[in-house]
Amino acid sequence: MKLEQLYNLIGPDMQAVDAVIRKRLHSEVVLVRQVAEYIVQSGGKRLRPALVLLVAGAFGYRGTRHHELAAVVEFIHTATLLHDDVVDESDLRRGRQTANAMFGNAASVLVGDFLYSRAFQMMVEVGEMRVMRVLSDATNVIAEGEVLQLMNCHDADVDEARYLQVIRYKTAKLFEAAARLGAILGGATPELERSLADYGMHLGTAFQLIDDVLDYSGAEVETGKHLGDDLAEGKPTLPLIHVMQNGTPEQAACVRRAIENGGRDDFAQVLAAIRATGALEHAKRQAATEAERAAVALDALPASQYKDSLLELSVFAVARSF
Numbered sequence: 001m002k003l004e005q006l007y008n009l010i011g012p013d014m015q016a017v018d019a020v021i022r023k024r025l026h027s028e029v030v031l032v033r034q035v036a037e038y039i040v041q042s043g044g045k046r047l048r049p050a051l052v053l054l055v056a057g058a059f060g061y062r063g064t065r066h067h068e069l070a071a072v073v074e075f076i077h078t079a080t081l082l083h084d085d086v087v088d089e090s091d092l093r094r095g096r097q098t099a100n101a102m103f104g105n106a107a108s109v110l111v112g113d114f115l116y117s118r119a120f121q122m123m124v125e126v127g128e129m130r131v132m133r134v135l136s137d138a139t140n141v142i143a144e145g146e147v148l149q150l151m152n153c154h155d156a157d158v159d160e161a162r163y164l165q166v167i168r169y170k171t172a173k174l175f176e177a178a179a180r181l182g183a184i185l186g187g188a189t190p191e192l193e194r195s196l197a198d199y200g201m202h203l204g205t206a207f208q209l210i211d212d213v214l215d216y217s218g219a220e221v222e223t224g225k226h227l228g229d230d231l232a233e234g235k236p237t238l239p240l241i242h243v244m245q246n247g248t249p250e251q252a253a254c255v256r257r258a259i260e261n262g263g264r265d266d267f268a269q270v271l272a273a274i275r276a277t278g279a280l281e282h283a284k285r286q287a288a289t290e291a292e293r294a295a296v297a298l299d300a301l302p303a304s305q306y307k308d309s310l311l312e313l314s315v316f317a318v319a320r321s322f
Contacts (some may be wrong), residue, residue, distance in 0.1 A: 003045055006316060009309050010053045013067065017049050020071040024118060025027040035111040039078055039099045046208070047227070049071045052176035055196055059186020059307035066185050068122055080142055082112035083157055087150065088233050125301065130184055138177035145169025154234035156256040160241055167208045168201065175204030195297045199310065202294035206317045209287035212237040213280050214321070216271060220303045231270060234262035238286065240270070241280035247277045284318065291318045
């Protein structure tokens with residue numbers, strides 16, 4: 001399954017969103033334009049904008065405001081990437097140099113701020129208080145998630161509950177908001193709006209769980225990032241937590257040391273422990289459970305091609321290799 005197939009239904013809408021993004025990236029400040037265009041045009045799955053479009057379509061929405069809101073969601077996501085890469089000191093994303101590696105940390109942080117503020121300008125223009133509340137709340141929770149993740153770095157005592165809280169805040173919240181926005185635009189009932197928000201939250205959680213699996217199993221040419229980046233940054237993700245809870249004392253000690261120290265010195269031993277304890281399979285099962293919950297949340301949604309695409313998206317989130 002490829003994203004191109006999933007996006008067939010919303011191809012013209014995605015093109016309209018890209019046009020909005022290009023238009024709204026304009027700034028008289030050359031460096032703002034350069035950095036913003038570099039990061040937005042460097043690829044990416046555009047999953048969050050697609051969610052806005054697919055859910056709006058599932059409710060029969062036929063206006064154009066979903067194009068603006070899909071672009072807003074992408075700007076918020078892009079701003080978080082810019083800030084993320086500075087915090088993580090990353091130098092590779094989507095197979096290209098990160099913006100901070102290319103333009104420097106200061107430019108990346110400040111252009112991230114530009115994208116946040118541009119997103120809020122666009123929200124105000126939509127003129128819908130519910131929309132502004134959903135997006136402003138989501139942005140605030142995402143920021144809390146970033147701080148929680150920072151607190152968890154190099155902490156080998158992080159358990160599964162704390163790890164999942166970071167995912168819910170940092171990643172799943174914007175998926176949830178994107179799906180909710182589509183439902184709001186489509187005039188969904190409060191019950192259906194909540195169901196679509198649940199869909200987005202579970203989908204985003206599954207997506208991040210697989211991202212954490214790919215950090216220890218993906219091909220760099222497909223993932224566009226270095227294998228073992230999470231370990232180098234001292235991030236206690238689910239595969240590592242599983243080893244510490246289920247591995248031998250020696251395996252647990254090795255993982256604990258790697259989390260606390262960061263770097264890649266213990267990567268080979270950690271990877272061996274992950275494989276020996278079935279940690280990746282455990283994380284994949286968790287992701288599959290989240291994807292199933294996402295699918296169940298769509299039960300009350302009327303049958304349509306859009307619903308079919310949303311269901312396929314939940315399958316893709318787990319089956320992907322990039």
